[in-house]
Amino acid sequence: xxxxxxxxxxxxxxxxxxxxxxxxxxxxxxxxxxxxxxxxxxxxxxxxxxxxxxxxxxxxxxxxxxxxxxxxxxxxxxxxxxxxxxxxxxxxxxxxxxxxxxxxxxxxxxxxxxxxxxxxxxxxxxxxxxxxxxxxxxxxxxxxxxxxxxxxxxxxxxxxxxxxxxxxxxxxxxxxxxxxxxxxxxxxxxxxxxxxxxxxxxxxxxxxxxxxxxxxxxxxxxxxxxxxxxxxxxxxxxxxxxxxxxxxxxxxxxxxxxxxxxxxxxxxxxxxxxxxxxxxxxxxxxxxxxxxxxxxxxxxxxxxxxxxxxxxxxxxxxxxxxxxxxxxxxxxxxxxxxxxxxxxxxxxxxxxxxxxxxxxxxxxxxxxxxxxxxxxxxxxxxxxxxxxxxxxxxxxxxxxxxxxxxxxxxxxxxxxxxxxxxxxxxxxxxxxxxxxxxxxxxxxxxxxxxxxxxxxxxxxxxxxxxxxxxxxxxxxxxxxxxxxxxxxxxxxxxxxxxxxxxxxxxxxxxxxxxxxxxxxxxxxxxxxxxxxxxxxxxxxxxxxxxxxxxxxxxxxxxxxxxxxxxxxxxxxxxxxxxxxxxxxxxxxxxxxxxxxxxxxxxxxxxxxxxxxxxxxxxxxxxxxxxxxxxxxxxxxxxxxxxxxxxxxxxxxxxxxxxxxxxxxxxxxxxxxxxxxxxxxxxxxxxxxxxxxxxxxxxxxxxxxxxxxxxxxxxxxxxxxxxxxx
Amino acid sequence: xxxxxxxxxxxxxxxxxxxxxxxxxxxxxxxxxxxxxxxxxxxxxxxxxxxxxxxxxxxxxxxxxxxxxxxxxxxxxxxxxxxxxxxxxxxxxxxxxxxxxxxxxxxxxxxxxxxxxxxxxxxxxxxxxxxxxxxxxxxxxxxxxxxxxxx
Numbered sequence: 001x002x003x004x005x006x007x008x009x010x011x012x013x014x015x016x017x018x019x020x021x022x023x024x025x026x027x028x029x030x031x032x033x034x035x036x037x038x039x040x041x042x043x044x045x046x047x048x049x050x051x052x053x054x055x056x057x058x059x060x061x062x063x064x065x066x067x068x069x070x071x072x073x074x075x076x077x078x079x080x081x082x083x084x085x086x087x088x089x090x091x092x093x094x095x096x097x098x099x100x101x102x103x104x105x106x107x108x109x110x111x112x113x114x115x116x117x118x119x120x121x122x123x124x125x126x127x128x129x130x131x132x133x134x135x136x137x138x139x140x141x142x143x144x145x146x147x148x149x150x151x152x153x154x155x156x157x158x159x160x161x162x163x164x165x166x167x168x169x170x171x172x173x174x175x176x177x178x179x180x181x182x183x184x185x186x187x188x189x190x191x192x193x194x195x196x197x198x199x200x201x202x203x204x205x206x207x208x209x210x211x212x213x214x215x216x217x218x219x220x221x222x223x224x225x226x227x228x229x230x231x232x233x234x235x236x237x238x239x240x241x242x243x244x245x246x247x248x249x250x251x252x253x254x255x256x257x258x259x260x261x262x263x264x265x266x267x268x269x270x271x272x273x274x275x276x277x278x279x280x281x282x283x284x285x286x287x288x289x290x291x292x293x294x295x296x297x298x299x300x301x302x303x304x305x306x307x308x309x310x311x312x313x314x315x316x317x318x319x320x321x322x323x324x325x326x327x328x329x330x331x332x333x334x335x336x337x338x339x340x341x342x343x344x345x346x347x348x349x350x351x352x353x354x355x356x357x358x359x360x361x362x363x364x365x366x367x368x369x370x371x372x373x374x375x376x377x378x379x380x381x382x383x384x385x386x387x388x389x390x391x392x393x394x395x396x397x398x399x400x401x402x403x404x405x406x407x408x409x410x411x412x413x414x415x416x417x418x419x420x421x422x423x424x425x426x427x428x429x430x431x432x433x434x435x436x437x438x439x440x441x442x443x444x445x446x447x448x449x450x451x452x453x454x455x456x457x458x459x460x461x462x463x464x465x466x467x468x469x470x471x472x473x474x475x476x477x478x479x480x481x482x483x484x485x486x487x488x489x490x491x492x493x494x495x496x497x498x499x500x501x502x503x504x505x506x507x508x509x510x511x512x513x514x515x516x517x518x519x520x521x522x523x524x525x526x527x528x529x530x531x532x533x534x535x536x537x538x539x540x541x542x543x544x545x546x547x548x549x550x551x552x553x554x555x556x557x558x559x560x561x562x563x564x565x566x567x568x569x570x571x572x573x574x575x576x577x578x579x580x581x582x583x584x585x586x587x588x589x590x591x592x593x594x595x596x597x598x599x600x601x602x603x604x605x606x607x608x609x610x611x612x613x614x615x616x617x618x619x620x621x622x623x624x625x626x627x628x629x630x631x632x633x634x635x636x637x638x639x640x641x642x643x644x645x646x647x648x649x650x651x652x653x654x655x656x657x658x659x660x661x662x663x664x665x666x667x668x669x670x671x672x673x674x675x676x677x678x679x680x681x682x683x684x685x686x687x688x689x690x691x692x693x694x695x696x697x698x699x700x701x702x703x704x705x706x707x708x709x710x711x712x713x714x715x716x717x718x719x720x721x722x723x724x725x
Numbered sequence: 726x727x728x729x730x731x732x733x734x735x736x737x738x739x740x741x742x743x744x745x746x747x748x749x750x751x752x753x754x755x756x757x758x759x760x761x762x763x764x765x766x767x768x769x770x771x772x773x774x775x776x777x778x779x780x781x782x783x784x785x786x787x788x789x790x791x792x793x794x795x796x797x798x799x800x801x802x803x804x805x806x807x808x809x810x811x812x813x814x815x816x817x818x819x820x821x822x823x824x825x826x827x828x829x830x831x832x833x834x835x836x837x838x839x840x841x842x843x844x845x846x847x848x849x850x851x852x853x854x855x856x857x858x859x860x861x862x863x864x865x866x867x868x869x870x871x872x873x874x875x876x
Contacts (some may be wrong), residue, residue, distance in 0.1 A: 016801075021757070466823065654765060
């Protein structure tokens with residue numbers, strides 16, 4: 001058995017020796033460098049575009065919207081975002097002109113020689129003043145008025161979360177060229193088939209004339225989910241006009257200022273409870289800032305809405321949510337995808353409730369937390385794999401939460417101590433896979449190929465972006481066949497080689513696509529048994545079996561498609577039913593100390609238990625948990641994109657601060673494995689879950705330390721100082 | 726002409742003396758193991774050793790390396806024969822997306838050779854100029870300590 005073992009990362013040796021080729025490392029003969037001229041106003045009409053006559057434009061290729069052969073649109077959910085602004089700009093840093101040159105420095109120089117004149121239009125930056133709603137949702141359960149009538153207390157709160165930059169260390173990078181009439185797009189990306197679909201519309205091309213190939217990708221976290229389609233379109237326009245390969249490699253400033261980030265959000269809670277702390281009514285309102293175009297906002301909002309009531313049972317719930325337009329660069333996918341915003345609110349709200357009811361938030365959570373058989377706000381009954389309570393219990397015990405709370409209370413009472421100490425708790429659920437009927441619409445496919453010479457190759461469009469996809473797929477396939485993991489390799493995500501297994505997002509790669517890989521491999525196993533008499537046992541045996549099964553063909557493919565589990569029912573119209581096939585669960589305790597002079601926060605320890613069904617590879621799974629939690633700590637304490645006139649002004653790693661090794665505490669990670677019957681070997685999702693709740697746990701710990709509840713992030717020394725004055 | 730030793734080999738560079746060392750390594754010497762993350766000395770992805778000391782190669786003009794020894798990730802082990810440090814990273818989960826890894830390895834190598842006691846505190850201190858967005862650092866720290874114990 002390979003599942004459950006720490007199989008070494010497949011992509012490790014190449015990455016550890018500098019031999020892994022990220023896009024900018026790939027030698028592409030004759031490749032030019034593409035650069036982008038962007039809007040310098042947040043909203044306005046383009047009056048003119050002038051090119052400095054003193055510059056050698058004949059050495060460059062220049063592209064504007066009029067060069068687009070097909071539709072000027074980056075196709076996603078809505079088709080509202082142009083590939084290049086044409087006549088009007090709706091946000092700062094919107095692409096208007098593209099330039100390619102043989103020399104990178106000259107290309108950047110050329111961009112400076114373009115002058116664009118605008119007729120400014122009034123921008124809207126405040127999401128609460130926007131008059132354009134991209135999408136809204138309503139979830140209703142029970143009778144809200146009756147719930148509030150039955151309540152002994154009603155607690156209200158407003159919580160705000162800021163944007164956040166993905167800050168993958170490899171900036172966006174894509175190259176394009178045409179070869180034998182096929183447009184080839186290659187680069188750093190999460191979702192090859194999203195790029196393919198976007199290219200079809202831009203270039204009016206049949207799928208067979210477009211090929212998208214992922215290169216080794218230096219981090220994504222959602223930031224390379226939808227935006228690579230934009231860069232791919234740009235690189236391809238330049239390449240086709242130049243008649244040669246063109247690559248676009250963003251620098252850090254451009255990547256931060258122009259590309260998507262986490263949606264800022266405002267969440268308001270009105271909560272009714274009986275005096276013993278039982279939830280009887282939750283009325284929740286969510287507003288998110290989508291930025292200038294719809295991009296993925298509707299689905300980000302959907303996930304945020306579906307997680308807004310938290311991992312607690314309440315008979316009477318209303319969630320009203322909307323995502324609106326502002327004149328800022330579009331916000332998009334980022335690990336957690338709307339859930340961290342709404343979970344921050346519902347989790348931190350417990351501290352407010354605790355104060356009012358004089359019952360501690362741990363007791364309140366225990367009273368209301370999801371258990372086997374609980375029903376969610378959408379009416380989903382949780383019938384298996386519910387590890388919320390176990391995560392809570394084990395985290396509380398391991399972290400010594402209860403005794404430390406008392407000890408810190410004593411410490412904080414002594415005015416001579418130089419610090420305040422605090423310990424805070426949070427719990428969450430996180431739906432794995434696409435929301436509602438999303439997986440049905442996706443209709444993902446994945447497979448396994450057996451070559452005549454006996455290679456076994458996993459076929460999926462899911463990308464390895466650092467999370468360990470390739471290693472996990474090999475382990476799942478190995479155990480599905482009952483063969484050594486060394487027999488299996490994983491095909492490069494290349495749309496001419498692998499089926500569309502959907503995007504690498506939504507904590508779905510292991511649970512959903514891993515499930516398809518497992519099923520496809522079981523088909524292979526049945527074929528071995530039926531046509532060869534057995535599953536081969538040795539490499540020589542495998543060669544013989546392969547020759548028999550391939551029967552002269554170079555390879556045989558076993559592919560399967562997603563099948564909706566019959567017990568899952570969801571209604572998009574009413575937003576009721578099984579929002580996700582299953583949920584993962586997590587609890588986290590953050591233990592911290594605040595300097596009384598500087599208000600600097602030092603996180604001393606993080607303890608977390610996470611129920612992910614089954615850890616296919618515990619080392620990789622823990623890597624996701626520690627890494628994701630660290631991004632959550634960054635959001636909680638350090639990271640804040642500062643916007644001025646609609647553009648991020650701290651678009652550098654110098655002034656947009658992400659955690660270093662000294663900002664990051666030791667983590668104690670407990671894996672809880674409540675198997676999910678539909679997941680491969682019981683596995684659920686792990687990718688996003690760890691990002692969800694470090695924020696509210698930090699805020700709760702700071703509240704414990706200082707006595708002040710700060711209802712926004714990041715909790716910087718400045719914010720702590722102003723809360724105390 | 727600027728002459729320097731790169732991974733034990735004498736190399737010469739003809740060109741602008743203020744060309745960044747990272748660009749000379751990547752473009753002129755085809756050593757693309759050294760990565761650029763921010764171009765302003767903040768992320769440490771481009772860390773190489775200059776006479777054994779870790780430096781951000783995006784901030785070093787090549788003329789500053791005249792007559793000196795540069796070591797990059799390519800000087801460590803090969804995929805089929807990883808060095809102890811690289812093997813520590815593989816065993817402990819020290820690399821995820823891998824883009825910070827070459828810089829992280831070079832900084833760690835300098836730390837292991839520095840003679841400073843290798844423990845959690847000293848490793849975290851040594852690596853604090855190398856940003857990683859994937860791992861949360863714990864497994865990187867463990868990787869370095871594991872490698873040190875194998876010496």
